[in-house]
Amino acid sequence: MSENIxxxxxxxTCTAPVNIAVIKYWGKRDEDLILxxxxxxSVTLHQDHLRTTTTIACSRSFHKxxxxxxxxxxxxxxxxLQSCLLEIRRLAQRRKNTGDPASDVSNKVHICSVNNFPxxxxxxxxxxxxxxxxYTLSQLFNVEGELSGVARQGSGSACRxxxxxxxxWKLGEQSDGKDSIAEQVASELYWPELRVLILVVSAEQKxxxxxxxxxxxxxxxxxxxxxxxxxxxxxxxxxxxAIRLRDFPKFGELTMKDSNQxxxxxxxxxxxxxxxxxxxxxxxxxxxxxxxYYGETRVAYTFDAGPNAVIYSLQDxxxxxxxxxxxxxxxxxxxxxxxxxxxVCPADLSEEMIRDINMKPTPNGIxxxxxxxxxxxxRVVEDPNLHLLGADGLPxxxxx
Amino acid sequence: MSENIxxxxxxxTCTAPVNIAVIKYWGKRDEDLILxxxxxxSVTLHQDHLRTTTTIACSRSFHKxxxxxxxxxxxxxxxxLQSCLLEIRRLAQRRKNTGDPASDVSNKVHICSVNNFPxxxxxxxxxxxxxxxxYTLSQLFNVEGELSGVARQGSGSACRxxxxxxxxWKLGEQSDGKDSIAEQVASELYWPELRVLILVVSAEQKxxxxxxxxxxxxxxxxxxxxxxxxxxxxxxxxxxxAIRLRDFPKFGELTMKDSNQxxxxxxxxxxxxxxxxxxxxxxxxxxxxxxxYYGETRVAYTFDAGPNAVIYSLQDxxxxxxxxxxxxxxxxxxxxxxxxxxxVCPADLSEEMIRDINMKPTPNGIxxxxxxxxxxxxRVVEDPNLHLLGADGLPxxxxx
Numbered sequence: 076m077s078e079n080i081x082x083x084x085x086x087x088t089c090t091a092p093v094n095i096a097v098i099k100y101w102g103k104r105d106e107d108l109i110l111x112x113x114x115x116x117s118v119t120l121h122q123d124h125l126r127t128t129t130t131i132a133c134s135r136s137f138h139k140x141x142x143x144x145x146x147x148x149x150x151x152x153x154x155x156l157q158s159c160l161l162e163i164r165r166l167a168q169r170r171k172n173t174g175d176p177a178s179d180v181s182n183k184v185h186i187c188s189v190n191n192f193p194x195x196x197x198x199x200x201x202x203x204x205x206x207x208x209x210y211t212l213s214q215l216f217n218v219e220g221e222l223s224g225v226a227r228q229g230s231g232s233a234c235r236x237x238x239x240x241x242x243x244w245k246l247g248e249q250s251d252g253k254d255s256i257a258e259q260v261a262s263e264l265y266w267p268e269l270r271v272l273i274l275v276v277s278a279e280q281k282x283x284x285x286x287x288x289x290x291x292x293x294x295x296x297x298x299x300x301x302x303x304x305x306x307x308x309x310x311x312x313x314x315x316x317a318i319r320l321r322d323f324p325k326f327g328e329l330t331m332k333d334s335n336q337x338x339x340x341x342x343x344x345x346x347x348x349x350x351x352x353x354x355x356x357x358x359x360x361x362x363x364x365x366x367x368y369y370g371e372t373r374v375a376y377t378f379d380a381g382p383n384a385v386i387y388s389l390q391d392x393x394x395x396x397x398x399x400x401x402x403x404x405x406x407x408x409x410x411x412x413x414x415x416x417x418x419v420c421p422a423d424l425s426e427e428m429i430r431d432i433n434m435k436p437t438p439n440g441i442x443x444x445x446x447x448x449x450x451x452x453x454r455v456v457e458d459p460n461l462h463l464l465g466a467d468g469l470p471x472x473x474x475x
Numbered sequence: 476m477s478e479n480i481x482x483x484x485x486x487x488t489c490t491a492p493v494n495i496a497v498i499k500y501w502g503k504r505d506e507d508l509i510l511x512x513x514x515x516x517s518v519t520l521h522q523d524h525l526r527t528t529t530t531i532a533c534s535r536s537f538h539k540x541x542x543x544x545x546x547x548x549x550x551x552x553x554x555x556l557q558s559c560l561l562e563i564r565r566l567a568q569r570r571k572n573t574g575d576p577a578s579d580v581s582n583k584v585h586i587c588s589v590n591n592f593p594x595x596x597x598x599x600x601x602x603x604x605x606x607x608x609x610y611t612l613s614q615l616f617n618v619e620g621e622l623s624g625v626a627r628q629g630s631g632s633a634c635r636x637x638x639x640x641x642x643x644w645k646l647g648e649q650s651d652g653k654d655s656i657a658e659q660v661a662s663e664l665y666w667p668e669l670r671v672l673i674l675v676v677s678a679e680q681k682x683x684x685x686x687x688x689x690x691x692x693x694x695x696x697x698x699x700x701x702x703x704x705x706x707x708x709x710x711x712x713x714x715x716x717a718i719r720l721r722d723f724p725k726f727g728e729l730t731m732k733d734s735n736q737x738x739x740x741x742x743x744x745x746x747x748x749x750x751x752x753x754x755x756x757x758x759x760x761x762x763x764x765x766x767x768y769y770g771e772t773r774v775a776y777t778f779d780a781g782p783n784a785v786i787y788s789l790q791d792x793x794x795x796x797x798x799x800x801x802x803x804x805x806x807x808x809x810x811x812x813x814x815x816x817x818x819v820c821p822a823d824l825s826e827e828m829i830r831d832i833n834m835k836p837t838p839n840g841i842x843x844x845x846x847x848x849x850x851x852x853x854r855v856v857e858d859p860n861l862h863l864l865g866a867d868g869l870p871x872x873x874x875x
Contacts, residue, residue, distance in 0.1 A: 339739040
């Protein structure tokens with residue numbers, strides 16, 4: 076136990092999910108407000124498998140705002156962190172001062188945040204991170220209303236992590252960004268058969284960060300503006316329709332086409348940006364050959380700003396595809412290290428299919444996979460034992 | 476000596492060059508006439524290092540048209556071969572019949588063609604091949620006038636190999652394709668300092684052929700039409716200006732941007748097409764880092780439908796860049812196997828530059844390089860000893 080127990084300490088812990096876009100966000104029309112050049116749409120992943128947990132404490136005895144990420148203290152002056160803190164405090168000022176430390180927004184906060192997945196997985200951790208920050212702050216300061224516009228100012232795609240299921244980030248028209256917010260298209264319960272499989276690829280090179288990458292794309296790619304103006308609006312409509320109809324072939328085809336177009340824009344950037352490596356290319360080939368074998372789209376890939384694939388499929392198709400991946404990327408680690416998340420039934424592969432796919436297996440090309448599905452938005456953690464900060468307002472040893 | 480010497484045998488041997496586009500051709504608006512969706516521009520490479528040689532013989536005693544490519548008899552009924560033969564014979568009918576076998580176009584021909592570079596090099600051999608076929612036929616049948624429209628019907632980019640130096644393939648407007656022909660922008664003597672370095676990459680996978688690839692792109696890529704209509708016309712003008720001004724930084728930057736955009740279109744194709752592999756990506760990074768070190772564009776890359784790079788640079792810059800390539804892709808073969816073509820002076824590398832480029836060397840990533848420059852168009856070979864067909868009208872053993 077710490078010797079320095081703060082009597083006025085108020086503390087809230089929340090979790091928030093990762094989301095994976097099926098219509099990609101790439102390019103800002105306003106760098107400060109983080110307003111996109113096109114609308115986007117994502118699936119919120121289940122927090123059982125991928126989540127950020129954030130505890131925020133408030134006390135009159137804190138001298139300054141502090142933040143610890145994955146056990147390491149970070150610079151709180153980061154402009155995007157400041158944007159979120161400032162915006163929530165602004166919204167909180169509208170409330171009545173009840174005398175609690177959190178009802179006075181001039182009191183300082185301690186923020187402690189951890190991901191339950193390795194950063195190396197290259198899974199947009201900033202989306203879950205900023206969504207969790209903003210949601211937890213709103214709980215602490217008792218702020219109500221639309222939070223996605225606040226999270227957006229931390230990290231664009233974070234706005235989509237404030238809702239569960241299928242979420243669009245609307246382009247908006249206003250110059251102050253007030254209408255560039257997230258909106259749920261369908262809940263996580265709407266399409267229960269949908270499954271998600273993350274293939275974490277062995278990467279050799281470090282990639283260009285998405286913030287600087289999309290900045291260069293906006294500056295240099297002739298094709299980006301055309302994509303934003305002429306292609307994405309139609310795709311958003313088609314995608315929303317496919318989700319409402321639970322039309323997997325259409326959903327999958329649009330997802331793959333939009334992933335490919337996003338990476339095409341990266342290549343059209345000067346100097347060009349490459350996120351896909353040879354293993355990514357092989358996964359793409361494998362998916363197309365697998366679908367071709369069945370004459371329909373049963374699995375679909377999408378790639379963010381890195382070489383890892385996210386596969387969308389249906390419950391009935393996933394077990395076989397997991398075996399297909401295992402066959403063409405034979406793991407060199409044990410099963411527990413290789414397969415994580417929602418269990419899938421074992422499946423047999425037909426020799427005819429393996430012959431038909433006709434690819435040379437690449438041992439160890441995929442480091443591990445995480446099986447999951449769509450899930451809900453941010454949640455408050457009720458159990459006080461799960462707070463990441465102790466009674467002294469400092470990170471518990473277990474959170475470091 | 477063959478026992479079957481044909482008394483009426485007429486024979487011509489010619490050579491034709493390879494060309495490498497700096498504004499890329501990708502997509503046909505007419506598949507039969509091979510009319511492109513956009514204009515393109517290339518540099519004709521010197522035949523000292525890369526060329527096709529073709530001998531065509533004509534005799535009343537030939538029963539049918541025959542063709543041998545690199546020593547193997549091929550199917551003469553191939554539609555594109557037939558297009559070229561038919562078109563040249565049509566043009567030849569206008570001439571007077573002098574009694575020679577070649578003055579009667581109903582006489583059959585034997586065609587024998589070899590490349591002096593391995594097909595494995597993935598260097599658009601069809602361009603040099605069809606240019607050589609059409610040029611040699613025109614010499615045999617004494618056909619004069621614009622031949623690039625005929626070669627275009629064999630292989631689109633072949634039309635550009637009928638001229639030396641810097642050559643544009645004009646888009647044209649007529650539906651019969653009569654104005655979609657090649658035109659010299661500047662001769663091979665206009666910019667003598669320009670150098671070309673071909674980096675032959677170790678490829679693992681076989682690529683999608685360019686004919687079927689561009690067909691799928693036209694059918695599926697939203698971005699292709701925009702590129703053709705809105706981007707290429709301006710780039711053609713800029714490129715022609717850069718060549719006339721011998722402005723290497725501008726020439727190089729446009730070349731790289733257009734290569735990247737072509738590969739972006741391939742990625743936007745469904746299913747996507749990948750021609751660049753990890754080594755190609757590394758070459759692209761190396762070029763950008765090298766140029767950044769000097770704060771100017773001293774070398775430029777371009778990639779066709781495969782992973783091999785073609786580097787454009789200037790005489791003064793090339794020796795150092797050759798050493799840079801050798802440093803970051805250390806060869807595991809001897810010098811003779813690794814470096815072919817125009818010799819370059821040895822150069823020292825500064826440690827500061829190597830540090831600044833900051834890439835991990837990839838041993839054996841590049842199999843070999845060919846150093847060359849711009850060169851002239853097709854030529855007649857005068858020495859009868861160099862004919863690929865013997866007095867019997869059949870391939871000499873040396874041509875097999």
